[in-house]
Amino acid sequence: MTDTSPLLQVSGVEKSFGDHHVLRDISFDVGAGTVTVIIGPSGSGKTTVLRTLNALDRADRGTISIGDVSVDFGADVDRSTLTRFRGQSGMVFQAHNLFPHKTVIQNVTEGPIVVQKRPKDEARADAKRLLTQVGLAEKADQYPYQLSGGQQQRVGIARALALKPKLMLFDEPTSALDPELVGEVLRVIRDLATEGWTMVIVTHEIRFAQQVADQVLFVDNGVVLERGTPKDVLANPTGPRLRQFLHRILDPL
Amino acid sequence: MDDATVQLILDNLWPMLKATVTMTIPLTIISFSIGLVIALLVALARISSIRPLSVIARFYVSIIRGTPLLVQLFIVFYALPQFGVVLDPFPAAVIAFSLNVGGYAAEVIRSAILSIPKGQWEAAQTIGMGYTTTLQRIVLPQAARVAVPPLSNTLISLVKDTSLASTILVTELLRVAQLAAAPTFDFFALYSVAALYYWVICIFLSAIQGRLEARLDRYVAT
Numbered sequence: 001m002t003d004t005s006p007l008l009q010v011s012g013v014e015k016s017f018g019d020h021h022v023l024r025d026i027s028f029d030v031g032a033g034t035v036t037v038i039i040g041p042s043g044s045g046k047t048t049v050l051r052t053l054n055a056l057d058r059a060d061r062g063t064i065s066i067g068d069v070s071v072d073f074g075a076d077v078d079r080s081t082l083t084r085f086r087g088q089s090g091m092v093f094q095a096h097n098l099f100p101h102k103t104v105i106q107n108v109t110e111g112p113i114v115v116q117k118r119p120k121d122e123a124r125a126d127a128k129r130l131l132t133q134v135g136l137a138e139k140a141d142q143y144p145y146q147l148s149g150g151q152q153q154r155v156g157i158a159r160a161l162a163l164k165p166k167l168m169l170f171d172e173p174t175s176a177l178d179p180e181l182v183g184e185v186l187r188v189i190r191d192l193a194t195e196g197w198t199m200v201i202v203t204h205e206i207r208f209a210q211q212v213a214d215q216v217l218f219v220d221n222g223v224v225l226e227r228g229t230p231k232d233v234l235a236n237p238t239g240p241r242l243r244q245f246l247h248r249i250l251d252p253l
Numbered sequence: 254m255d256d257a258t259v260q261l262i263l264d265n266l267w268p269m270l271k272a273t274v275t276m277t278i279p280l281t282i283i284s285f286s287i288g289l290v291i292a293l294l295v296a297l298a299r300i301s302s303i304r305p306l307s308v309i310a311r312f313y314v315s316i317i318r319g320t321p322l323l324v325q326l327f328i329v330f331y332a333l334p335q336f337g338v339v340l341d342p343f344p345a346a347v348i349a350f351s352l353n354v355g356g357y358a359a360e361v362i363r364s365a366i367l368s369i370p371k372g373q374w375e376a377a378q379t380i381g382m383g384y385t386t387t388l389q390r391i392v393l394p395q396a397a398r399v400a401v402p403p404l405s406n407t408l409i410s411l412v413k414d415t416s417l418a419s420t421i422l423v424t425e426l427l428r429v430a431q432l433a434a435a436p437t438f439d440f441f442a443l444y445s446v447a448a449l450y451y452w453v454i455c456i457f458l459s460a461i462q463g464r465l466e467a468r469l470d471r472y473v474a475t
Contacts, residue, residue: 056375087381097376101394101472111380114390145474163380 007032007198008167013052013062013073015045022048024222026062030167030215033196037209037230040219041245046202049219050171053200054089055082067166089167090160094175096152098144104155105131105140111163123162130158134188150181154188161192168192170201206249210234218242258442265433265443269426273450276343276425280415284347285408288354295359296366297388310359317356323417325349330421346418350411358407365400366392398469405462409455416451426450 006029015023022045030036040046051057052073053064059073066088071077077085098107108127112118118126131137134154136147144152153173160168170189174182186208193199193212203209209216209230216233218226218241226233226242237243298310317325330345340348369392377387419428430447434440 054379056378083381083383086379089379091376091379093372093376095372097370097372099373099376099391101398110390111382114386115381143472145472159376159380 005032006030007067008053008200009063009065009070010049010053011063013049013059013064015048015052015057015059022222023052023059026052026219026222026224028215028217028224028227030198030200032198034198034214035193035212036200036215036217037213038200038202038217038219039204039206039209039245040217044219045222046219047171050091050169050200050202053167053169054091055086056091087163088165089169090163090165092153092156092160092168092170092173094172096144096149096156096176098152098155098159100144103141103143104136104147107144107155108158108162111159116163127158127162130161131155133161133191134158135184148181149177150184153177153181153185157185157188157192166198168197168199170199170203172202172204174203174205204249206234206246218245220245254442257437258439261433261437261439262442262446265430266446268433269429269443269446269450272424272429273426273454276418276423277412277415277450278454280343280346280350280418280423280425281408281412284350284415285354285411287347287351288358288407288411289404291351291355292358292362295355296363299359299363300366314356314359317353318360322349322353322414323420325353326417326421342418342421342423345421346415346423350415350418353414354407354411358404361400361403361407362396365396368399369395398466398473401462401465401469405458409458412454412458413451416447 008030010029011027013023013026014021026045026049028036038046038049048057052059053066055071058077061074063070063072063074064085065071066085069081069085069088071081071085099110102110105124105127108130109120109123112123112126113120128137128140131140134157136151136154136158139147139151139155144155147155157173173189174185177185182205186205189199189201190208190212201209201213213230216226216228216230217224218233218239220241226237226239233242234246237246295310295313298306299314301307301310326346326349329349330340330342333340333345373391373395374387377391382391415425416427418425419431422428424432427444427447430443434443
């Protein structure tokens with residue numbers, strides 16, 4: 001996987017909320033068709049890293065390139081560039097954030113029809129295919145409240161995929177789920193990896209990271225403290241902060 | 254009840270119904286519709302991060318809620334002519350009621366919009382929607398569910414408040430009752446009929462409110 005050119009390049013990203021300097025200096029690359037997992041303690045800034053990649057949180061400084069769209073957040077960014085930048089990636093939220101007043105299939109077709117102006121029939125056919133892929137074809141006409149947490153999250157994934165982004169972002173996609181529902185969501189994400197989707201995933205599922213990730217970033221205190229293959233970072237952790245973190249996650253008591 | 258009173262009521266059932274249908278109801282519908290548009294704009298201005306907009310909106314709401322509706326009516330109809338703005342009773346009433354509804358409903362709509370979780374705005378943004386589209390397709394449909402019960406209150410109040418238009422010579426329901434009762438001094442009979450008419454309208458509106466709420470609740474777990 002190392003021979004692929006980077007699809008995502010993050011360089012010198014900083015972000016503050018008021019006095020709180022959340023991201024101090026974040027730089028990393030993600031190769032096309034690879035999976036990057038970001039781990040780190042709560043408050044480390046890992047979710048903020050992910051959110052800057054979609055400009056849900058605008059970086060104060062630094063450059064982010066996704067595909068052929070490059071944005072220097074230290075300079076003024078015009079609206080159309082920002083819109084193009086956001087269109088490069090799809091986001092899956094921890095709390096799914098489905099539109100409760102729309103049915104499952106309407107959630108999936110909303111972006112393609114309303115934003116991308118694609119023909120309704122085509123968007124619906126596409127959405128059906130995606131729902132089949134995430135195992136929810138028969139739920140197409142239900143409302144989100146009628147689904148389980150795992151099913152809701154899978155609809156969230158289908159909604160993001162429907163826009164055909166170059167990069168998929170997952171913000172702790174299983175953290176809000178009951179333990180027995182985690183597997184069905186992780187399996188869908190793993191299948192996407194097999195299909196060749198480029199993904200950045202913030203998660204606490206270390207075993208999942210070991211199986212699926214090409215690259216693991218350990219973010220702590222607003223910087224990327226360790227970066228490497230799962231084998232290097234997770235199996236043979238060197239730094240004390242990472243070892244402490246992994247120890248707490250794998251052996252909470 | 255003596256025969257004269259019965260006859261008086263019978264003679265005026267139709268004229269009062271006519272006043273209700275041609276004046277009270279249109280006045281309510283037109284004022285409420287314009288008022289809702291004003292309210293939405295004021296609510297958005299109030300939420301806006303553009304400071305002058307939110308200050309103006311806050312000021313507007315404060316004035317409308319802090320002064321009597323009757324005074325607002327008098328200012329539009331009796332005071333504006335001093336500045337050369339002369340309005341007929343009906344348009345004057347529409348203006349005053351619309352502005353009044355706008356002030357009250359703005360607060361309802363504002364709080365309904367704010368009750369929609371931030372994640373909904375964010376999700377809409379990540380699928381490429383801008384502010385207006387998000388508002389139209391994602392936030393307002395959900396806010397409507399929250400806003401319908403208090404807005405129904407505003408509408409029902411407005412139905413009854415239109416009776417104040419009698420003081421600026423709009424020949425609405427109460428005014429017709431007043432004019433008919435005056436020569437006979439039999440106010441009780443005709444004012445009771447007027448009260449009954451208002452009540453019936455409000456019962457009808459409450460029923461619509463119930464159906465609307467049921468419809469908007471269809472996507473919520475019960």
